[in-house]
Amino acid sequence: MKRHLLFLAPVFFVLSVVNVKADDPLPSWNDSRAKQEIIAFVTKVTDPNSPDFVSQPERIATFDNDGCLWSEKPVYFQLLFAIDRVKTLAVDHPEWKTQEPFASVLKDDLKAVAASGEKGLMQLIAATHAGMTIEQFSTTVGDWLESTKHPTTGKRFNEMVYQPMLELLEYLRDNGFKTFIVSGGGIEFMRPWAENTYGIPPEQVVGSSLKMKYEVRDGVPVLVKLPEVDLIDDKVGKPVGIQSHIGRRPIFAAGNSDGDFQMLEWTTSGQGARFGLVVHHTDAQREWAYDRDSAVGKLDRALDAAPERGWHVIDMKNDWAKIYP
Amino acid sequence: MKRHLLFLAPVFFVLSVVNVKADDPLPSWNDSRAKQEIIAFVTKVTDPNSPDFVSQPERIATFDNDGCLWSEKPVYFQLLFAIDRVKTLAVDHPEWKTQEPFASVLKDDLKAVAASGEKGLMQLIAATHAGMTIEQFSTTVGDWLESTKHPTTGKRFNEMVYQPMLELLEYLRDNGFKTFIVSGGGIEFMRPWAENTYGIPPEQVVGSSLKMKYEVRDGVPVLVKLPEVDLIDDKVGKPVGIQSHIGRRPIFAAGNSDGDFQMLEWTTSGQGARFGLVVHHTDAQREWAYDRDSAVGKLDRALDAAPERGWHVIDMKNDWAKIYP
Numbered sequence: 001m002k003r004h005l006l007f008l009a010p011v012f013f014v015l016s017v018v019n020v021k022a023d024d025p026l027p028s029w030n031d032s033r034a035k036q037e038i039i040a041f042v043t044k045v046t047d048p049n050s051p052d053f054v055s056q057p058e059r060i061a062t063f064d065n066d067g068c069l070w071s072e073k074p075v076y077f078q079l080l081f082a083i084d085r086v087k088t089l090a091v092d093h094p095e096w097k098t099q100e101p102f103a104s105v106l107k108d109d110l111k112a113v114a115a116s117g118e119k120g121l122m123q124l125i126a127a128t129h130a131g132m133t134i135e136q137f138s139t140t141v142g143d144w145l146e147s148t149k150h151p152t153t154g155k156r157f158n159e160m161v162y163q164p165m166l167e168l169l170e171y172l173r174d175n176g177f178k179t180f181i182v183s184g185g186g187i188e189f190m191r192p193w194a195e196n197t198y199g200i201p202p203e204q205v206v207g208s209s210l211k212m213k214y215e216v217r218d219g220v221p222v223l224v225k226l227p228e229v230d231l232i233d234d235k236v237g238k239p240v241g242i243q244s245h246i247g248r249r250p251i252f253a254a255g256n257s258d259g260d261f262q263m264l265e266w267t268t269s270g271q272g273a274r275f276g277l278v279v280h281h282t283d284a285q286r287e288w289a290y291d292r293d294s295a296v297g298k299l300d301r302a303l304d305a306a307p308e309r310g311w312h313v314i315d316m317k318n319d320w321a322k323i324y325p
Numbered sequence: 326m327k328r329h330l331l332f333l334a335p336v337f338f339v340l341s342v343v344n345v346k347a348d349d350p351l352p353s354w355n356d357s358r359a360k361q362e363i364i365a366f367v368t369k370v371t372d373p374n375s376p377d378f379v380s381q382p383e384r385i386a387t388f389d390n391d392g393c394l395w396s397e398k399p400v401y402f403q404l405l406f407a408i409d410r411v412k413t414l415a416v417d418h419p420e421w422k423t424q425e426p427f428a429s430v431l432k433d434d435l436k437a438v439a440a441s442g443e444k445g446l447m448q449l450i451a452a453t454h455a456g457m458t459i460e461q462f463s464t465t466v467g468d469w470l471e472s473t474k475h476p477t478t479g480k481r482f483n484e485m486v487y488q489p490m491l492e493l494l495e496y497l498r499d500n501g502f503k504t505f506i507v508s509g510g511g512i513e514f515m516r517p518w519a520e521n522t523y524g525i526p527p528e529q530v531v532g533s534s535l536k537m538k539y540e541v542r543d544g545v546p547v548l549v550k551l552p553e554v555d556l557i558d559d560k561v562g563k564p565v566g567i568q569s570h571i572g573r574r575p576i577f578a579a580g581n582s583d584g585d586f587q588m589l590e591w592t593t594s595g596q597g598a599r600f601g602l603v604v605h606h607t608d609a610q611r612e613w614a615y616d617r618d619s620a621v622g623k624l625d626r627a628l629d630a631a632p633e634r635g636w637h638v639i640d641m642k643n644d645w646a647k648i649y650p
Contacts, residue, residue: 203528203572203573236539244512
């Protein structure tokens with residue numbers, strides 16, 4: 001009998017581990033209202049007997065990236081990448097010394113660069129990415145992530161992802177959701193690492209993009225990135241990017257800034273059960289605290305709109321037991 | 326004992342049905358070289374012990390639609406849809422009586438309409454789709470498919486899909502492939518029915534597209550289709566559409582016309598095992614026979630290139646035991 005029980009022990013152990021996961025799919029979330037609301041939503045849309053049941057193919061969840069899945073301070077990480085590229089390429093571009101936003105980049109004036117906004121960012125991106133093939137660009141991004149540390153935390157950038165959001169992505173996928181990134185950041189900047197970091201494959205990454213050209217160079221077909229904007233996947237561009245790439249309206253959307261307003265609005269104004277989530281950066285100790293007055297990740301209109309629209313505001317400081325993995 | 330066997334009979338029945346499927350995943354394909362080559366390819370890329378093994382996430386297969394998954398004669402079915410829309414909307418557009426390609430449409434001069442080419446098609450599409458929301462457009466397409474029959478076969482258009490290709494799509498998915506449509510046809514024209522007909526969800530449909538605008542009309546957010554081309558997903562546009570939507574190079578591509586040349590080239594010039602498939606319309610009895618001189622689905626350059634590039638040409642008449650389901 002005793003031997004019998006010993007044989008069963010590993011089974012019980014496995015069962016209890018599974019149970020822990022099933023009991024708490026979001027261990028890095030404090031047991032606050034936000035967590036309970038997420039679980040209640042997922043439970044009702046996946047229960048075939050619930051009036052709010054949603055068939056599996058319609059379970060589309062979209063996540064902003066900067067400030068929602070990973071940090072975005074002191075400036076968007078992609079901007080830091082572009083800055084490093086400008087410095088590398090500056091030897092061949094003497095004119096950049098007097099030309100904005102390049103001049104500010106070379107003077108390490110991050111504030112001036114950030115103030116140049118989305119437009120300045122796209123100029124930097126066009127200048128530093130144009131003429132490269134997508135393979136060359138992907139390699140450059142991978143090498144940079146591998147070799148570069150964040151200026152204040154000293155972590156690699158893809159270590160500065162939010163553990164609670166990683167758990168949320170997995171929890172949704174475990175419940176039949178397809179998870180997408182829908183970011184103002186560059187689509188080809190995110191793709192090389194999104195699969196390993198977030199479990200989100202390249203075909204489920206939506207982002208700002210440059211136009212591309214297909215050509216055969218010395219017998220070798222290549223796709224070349226052109227210095228011309230295709231889509232700015234921010235604000236009113238987000239629902240457009242969602243429709244273009246996904247072709248269905250999400251039932252769950254997560255963001256953290258006014259750039260996500262229209263994605264949240266588009267998502268939560270559909271029929272049936274919907275969930276809008278806003279990450280509010282309130283933790284100056286473990287991460288950063290900012291909202292209405294921040295040049296990066298400004299959260300103002302969406303914060304005001306959240307209560308009347310039923311969007312769930314996550315208080316990072318109080319709702320998250322852990323920030324980074 | 327006898328009773329025991331009777332109980333087992335249904336199990337054996339189920340097993341033997343499963344075996345038939347496992348033995349012949351492509352029952353509507355004659356046992357020709359083409360079929361054997363497809364099976365040999367799928368076998369080697371899915372066998373972990375094969376030097377040609379491809380990990381599951383990289384198993385991307387792309388299919389043209391017109392003339393590859395469904396028929397395209399006498400003209401692209403989407404053109405027939407646009408023609409019906411022009412006739413419906415003509416009461417509000419007296420100027421169309423003298424303005425091409427609308428004048429030819431109203432005179433039922435299909436040849437002149439077809440001769441206006443991709444550009445004419447896009448003009449018709451812009452004129453008949455602009456200002457509609459994506460929901461309105463989706464409903465219009467669904468209603469049309471439901472109510473309209475093909476002019477010569479009398480079948481519904483989505484009954485004119487190729488049974489052998491349906492089996493191929495399923496065979497690939499059963500082997501861990503993700504299947505995509507990559508078509509010169511309109512992305513929003515295919516999405517409403519691609520999931521039911523092909524098992525391909527909206528997020529795996531790539532096609533030509535119009536620009537869209539997000540706006541809030543009387544408090545209701547809508548996405549409106551604009552009369553401005555976003556992408557023509559044909560020829561050099563196909564690898565661009567593939568990269569934009571999928572972000573990886575396919576390892577399997579199927580087409581039937583010169584419009585698929587660059588998709589086949591891009592796919593089969595990647596490293597490792599690749600498969601390029603060209604459907605050659607050779608069956609005037611059961612479907613249509615055409616290639617080099619056809620205004621629709623012209624197959625000339627790709628037919629010449631196939632032998633040297635190792636693309637597998639499907640002889641519809643001899644390789645397919647069945648055409649439509």
